[in-house]
Amino acid sequence: xxxxxxxxxxxxxxxxxxxxxxxxxxxxxxxxxxxxxxxxxxxxxxxxxxxxxxxxxxxxxxxxxxxxxxxxxxxxxxxxxxxxxxxxxxxxxxxxxxxxxxxxxxxxxxxxxxxxxxxxxxxxxxxxxxxxxxxxxxxxxxxxxxxxxxxxxxxxxxxxxxx
Numbered sequence: 001x002x003x004x005x006x007x008x009x010x011x012x013x014x015x016x017x018x019x020x021x022x023x024x025x026x027x028x029x030x031x032x033x034x035x036x037x038x039x040x041x042x043x044x045x046x047x048x049x050x051x052x053x054x055x056x057x058x059x060x061x062x063x064x065x066x067x068x069x070x071x072x073x074x075x076x077x078x079x080x081x082x083x084x085x086x087x088x089x090x091x092x093x094x095x096x097x098x099x100x101x102x103x104x105x106x107x108x109x110x111x112x113x114x115x116x117x118x119x120x121x122x123x124x125x126x127x128x129x130x131x132x133x134x135x136x137x138x139x140x141x142x143x144x145x146x147x148x149x150x151x152x153x154x155x156x157x158x159x160x161x162x163x
Contacts, residue, residue: 003071008034008041011065018057019142022101025058029089032080039073041066046085049144049161055079087160099126104148104159123159125150135159 012034015025025031025045032044043062047055059077066075087105090098095105104123122131130152137147138161145158 001071003036003039003041003069005034005036007069007071008036008043008066011069012043012062015058015061015065018054018061019144020098020101020103022097023094025062027091027094027097029091029094030058030085032083036072039071040076041069041072041074042076042078044078044080046080046083046089048085050081051143053143102126102155102157103145104157123148123157125153125155126157127155128153133157 009026009031012031013024013026017023017025017028017030020028028048030046030048032046033042034044035042043066045055045058045062047058052058059079063075063077066072066077090105098105104126123133123135124131125133125148128150130150132151133148134151135146136149136156140146140158140161144161146161147156148159149156
């Protein structure tokens with residue numbers, strides 16, 4: 001049986017982001033290209049954050065998932081920052097999953113920055129939808145996320161840092 005690009009993409013749908021396991025690398029728009037030539041598959045991954053500590057795990061998980069596709073005998077996984085990943089690459093389903101998880105999806109709008117800490121001055125609360133929010137700490141659980149607080153519903157939440 002010959003594997004197709006669609007077969008590989010189907011396999012990638014099951015590769016979860018190790019830091020945010022409710023979304024896949026496809027949901028996050030991290031797959032830049034997929035090619036299949038004979039029994040070899042090549043996948044290009046676009047990291048969401050320079051220096052992302054999870055990239056080695058993502059690369060390994062992508063390779064393992066694609067290697068399980070019938071008709072694929074070898075896999076190469078390449079990292080690329082060209083084109084750069086942007087929040088616009090997150091699928092609508094991915095944005096919904098992030099909100100349901102309690103993580104504010106990044107906005108594609110150019111953020112108004114708070115000069116002293118370099119974070120957007122507001123973010124949309126994933127719990128109540130309010131923009132009456134404030135940054136709480138630029139240091140979230142991972143290097144690509146910051147902590148915010150919603151003044152409306154009084155919930156803390158995480159927001160992706162600007163790219």
